[in-house]
Amino acid sequence: MSHYASRDILKYLLLAGGRANFKDLPHHLPFSILKSYLASNGKLNKSKLNQTIKRFVSQKLVLLQGDTVFLTDLGRQKALFGKAADVKLTKPEKWDGKWRIVSLGIPQEKHSAKMQFIKVIENLNFHKLQKNLFTHPHPCQYEIDLLRKLFDITPYVRHFVTEEIEEAEMLKAKYNL
Numbered sequence: 001m002s003h004y005a006s007r008d009i010l011k012y013l014l015l016a017g018g019r020a021n022f023k024d025l026p027h028h029l030p031f032s033i034l035k036s037y038l039a040s041n042g043k044l045n046k047s048k049l050n051q052t053i054k055r056f057v058s059q060k061l062v063l064l065q066g067d068t069v070f071l072t073d074l075g076r077q078k079a080l081f082g083k084a085a086d087v088k089l090t091k092p093e094k095w096d097g098k099w100r101i102v103s104l105g106i107p108q109e110k111h112s113a114k115m116q117f118i119k120v121i122e123n124l125n126f127h128k129l130q131k132n133l134f135t136h137p138h139p140c141q142y143e144i145d146l147l148r149k150l151f152d153i154t155p156y157v158r159h160f161v162t163e164e165i166e167e168a169e170m171l172k173a174k175y176n177l
Helices: 003-015 031-037 046-058 073-084 108-123 141-150 168-174
Strands: 019-021 062-065 068-071 099-104 127-130 133-136 157-162
Touching: 003 046, 003 068, 003 073, 046 062, 068 073, 073 108, 099 108, 099 141, 108 133, 108 141, 141 157
Parallel strands: none
Antiparallel strands: 019 068, 062 068, 099 133, 099 157, 127 133
């Protein structure tokens, strides 16, 4: 079973409103997830699925109450991070000469979401200007809006566009502009 199948179960639970009936779970999971839990004879390997759910319980990603699986806050964050990891920026053919700046003013109680957000934008090749200030040369408003919503930090993240920035030559070299 792949790590991605486990992550996809968390995403499914997120899309299902954060809970699902454990007994019915195999009947509702998309085949793209279930195929990782199929035995060589093509039948569902329920013990493998049970092991995954038990691992999620031990990692505090889900709660199991009776036959219902509930996604915890930690599980929700992990599922959202998986979805956020799928976000990609497209590079336009020609640079428009503008810099996109993302400013973070995220409170301490959202520290985990902040760290995950930073990890995602760093993976998108944003340059860290200061502790809570990042820049990128290509359009990214849609992607930043999506990430703000995914991590529930919309009021704490700002996106700016500017034509001038300190260290422009170094940044142009970094981004091959």
